[in-house]
Amino acid sequence: MGSEIKEFCGLFGVYGVAEAAPLIYQGLFALQHRGQEGAGIVVSNGEKIKSVKGLGLVGEVFSKQPICDLSGKIGIGHVRYSTTGSTRIQNVQPLVAECADGIWAIAHNGNLVNATMLRRMYQESGSIFQTSTDSEVLVHILADPMFRNRPRRVERALGELKGAFSFLLMTKDSIMAARDPLGFRPLSIGKLGEAFIFTSETCALPLIGAAYIRDVLPGELVTVTASGLTSSMFCEKRDHYGQCIFEHIYFAHPDSHVFGKNVHEVRMAYGRRLAQEHPVDADMVIPIPDSGNSAALGYSRASGIPLDFGFIRNHYVGRTFIMPEDKQRKYSADMKLAVLPDVINGKRVIAVDDSIVRGNTMAKRIKMLREAGAKEVHVRISCPPVKNPCFYGIDFPTSEELVASSRTVEEIRQLMGADSLGYVSLEGILSPFDNPQDFCTACFSGAYPAAIESFEGKKALEKHS
Ligand code: SF4
Known part of the structure; x- marks a missing residue:
């Protein structure tokens, strides 16, 4: 289930309001589900750039360090979970470099699969890295005279990166937004009056009264300055993304539109598909x-x-998968749900969830239902078995830890103690979309759409922390 998965990050940017920081603060609240480990806001008043960052939830970070000093019309913010780099303040974004x-x-939201190689290259030529994140390599490329002094500097710098990235970049008088050529992670553009808004998910737009305009395209760099918005492509157009x-399965908020579809509607479709494929x-x-609600x-x-x-969910325990420590994750998973014996006792129940990763949490839930008197427990999962690690910004466990990597569905059912177990097929999760070729399904299918430097590359970054 999603509570066993770790990811990832949320981005929010504002160009052209009287005060950007309060809007970014609200935007980051709406994106809190994308990262609970740290948060930061950086603003520019056209001359100076100021930032506030800290470890913890958005509310915690900005109550300890109020944003009233952050005056300026332009700003970007970030909520973080570490897919590379450890939990320390230096790694909290936005990164600021002179x-x-x-x-x-x-x-940055995503994972750069050639970051280790680029980092070594710059370190060998004398660069000193301040963080253990993969994102910092972009700073060094931008600062490199080979890029700095040439036209289309940012496009060329982005062209050096491989893997998954949605970026917001800010200078004292501009904001840039970019998505990698395959468009792994979402990034949308909104408008609030004359101001431009950038957000990882559209759920943040209505909260500040902004309207959705469009997504940043895969391979596109969007730049906003005092002259308005311009767009350029930094790679050749691909046949597929x-x-x-x-x-859609788990990460995004149900009220967001991601890759052109509403997340709740897609999850409902997965539930309907499950009922067709695995009736009981x-x-x-x-x-x-909450992850199984729509399905x-x-x-x-x-x-x-x-x-x-x-x-019944205890809402005062955070989403467990984005808590970095294993112990904290287990503790939170135990605290998170209470079973209702008055509803369950004597009943044949179908329990629906978004995914099974390690399997421990689902086994626990089934045990809770049996102890509450369930006569039968049938488990239905709104994605296929997760068999492979992700190299594009989702911190799944290693293959060995993934319960489906070496077991059949029947073996998993027995291990969980369910009366029956059914997953949506690969075809099923792509069925709500007219363009199934534009989706990554590598954690199910093993078909990785972008070359991977190596899994060791991801681990090697941790050694810098
Ligand atoms: S491997 Fe899975 S989690 Fe990773 S980008 Fe592809 S679909 Fe998403």
Whole structure:
């Protein structure tokens, strides 16, 4: 289930309001589900760049260090979970660096698969890295005279990167937004009056009264200055993209539109598909909250089996998968859900969740349902078995730890202690989309859409921390 997966980051940028920082603060709140380990806001008043960053949730970081000093019309913000680099303040983004031609701020969502190679190259030529993140290599490329003094500097710098990236870059008088050529991670553009907004997910736009305009395209660099918005491509157009299907399965907020579709609607479709592919006679459908909610509703509507709440979530425990420490994750998973014996006792239940990763958490949930008196427990999962690691910004466990990497569905069912177990097929998770070739499904299929430097590369970055 999603609670066993670690990712990732959220980006939010504003150009052209009276005060950018309060809007970025609100935007980061809406993106909090994308990272709970640290948060930062950097603003420019046209002359100076100031930043506030810290470890923890958005509310915690900015209550300890108020944003009232951050005055300026331009700004970018970031919520972080570390996919590379450890939990320390230096790694909290946006990163701010002074280059020969001015200050740059950088916020990144994704994972650069050639970061280790680039880092070694720059270190060998004398560069000193301040963080253990993969994102910092872009700062060094931008500062490199080979790039700095040539036209299309940012496009050329982005062209050096491989892997998954959505970036927000800021100078004292501009904001740039870019997505990698395969478009792994989402990044959208909104407008608030004359101001431009950039956000990892569209759910942040209505919160500040902004309207959605369009997505940043894969391979596109969008630049906003006092003259308005301009766009350029930094790579050849691809035949197909590698948009992360897991954004729809689990990561993104249900009220977001990601890669052109509403997340809740897609998850409902997965639930309907599950009901077609794995029907079972039962008394009720229960979601594993919150990640199973929409798919459970879809399953219930398609099957005609009533939906009920067998679990109640404690909302004061964070999303466990983005807590970096294993112990903290286990502790939070235990605290997170309470079972409702009055609903469950004597019933045949269908428990719907988004995914099974290690399998420990699902086994625990099934045990809870049995202890609450469930007569039968049928588990339905709104994605295929997760068999392979992700190199594009999602911190799945290693292959050995993935319960499906070396087991059949029947073996997993036995291990979990479920009466039956059904996953949506690969075809099923792509079925809501007209362009299935534009999605990455590598963690299920093993078909990685972008070359991987090596898994060791990802680990090697940790050694710098
Ligand atoms: S491997 Fe899986 S989690 Fe990673 S980008 Fe591809 S679909 Fe997303």
